[in-house]
Structure formats: C-alpha cells, structure tokens
Amino acid sequence: MSSDKLNTITPNNEIGLFFTKARRVVVGQDFKEMALWIQAGTAGTIVWYNEEISEYGVLSFEAGESKPIACTKIVSSAVIDGVTETTTSGNMFWMTSAQRIGRN
Numbered sequence: 001m002s003s004d005k006l007n008t009i010t011p012n013n014e015i016g017l018f019f020t021k022a023r024r025v026v027v028g029q030d031f032k033e034m035a036l037w038i039q040a041g042t043a044g045t046i047v048w049y050n051e052e053i054s055e056y057g058v059l060s061f062e063a064g065e066s067k068p069i070a071c072t073k074i075v076s077s078a079v080i081d082g083v084t085e086t087t088t089s090g091n092m093f094w095m096t097s098a099q100r101i102g103r104n
Helices: none
Strands: 021-024 035-039 044-050 055-061 066-071 073-075 077-080 083-086 093-096
Touching: 044 066, 044 077, 044 083, 055 066, 055 077
Parallel strands: none
Antiparallel strands: 021 093, 035 066, 035 093, 044 055, 044 073, 077 083
C-alpha cells in the first residue's frame, strides 16, 4: 500500500507527525514534494525554497540538528531581503510525512 501525501490544508492531529519518507539532499535538486523537516549533518547555514509560496528562507543549524521547514528544495544560494545567503551546511537530509499511515 502506498501512503497518501500529507494534506497541508488540514491539521495532522489524529496521530501526530511521523516521518514516512526521508532522502539525502542534493543541493539544487527539487524534492518533487514538500519536505517538512531538514537535518544538517554539519553545522552551517541552509537556504531553502518553497515553490508553493515562491519564498526563500534561511536558518543556521548545529551539526546533527533537525528543524521543521516546509520546502521543496535546498538551494546553494539566494538573495533574501537584499542579502546573499549561501548554504554552507553539508550531509543534509529531508523528511516528510504521509497524511495516512498504516494499512486499510
């Protein structure tokens, strides 16, 4: 059975939020779905893009830290509010959750 993608319009409050898919980040490569968490293997900055709202974002990470970020791609750099931000973290992973988990 395949899992439904997370319905971003309704809250996922019936069972909580569990990762059902995780992949290694390839900088500049679209995930082809919405990632909900990013984990940084090394300390640094991560710049991301969310194609659904056409918005870039930037955050600093400690090594091994995970943060909830809704994005469709990690980019090498972007100009955010007139400042060029660059991804410096490495060994990153993205994770997402299905709307429904388990068997029917």
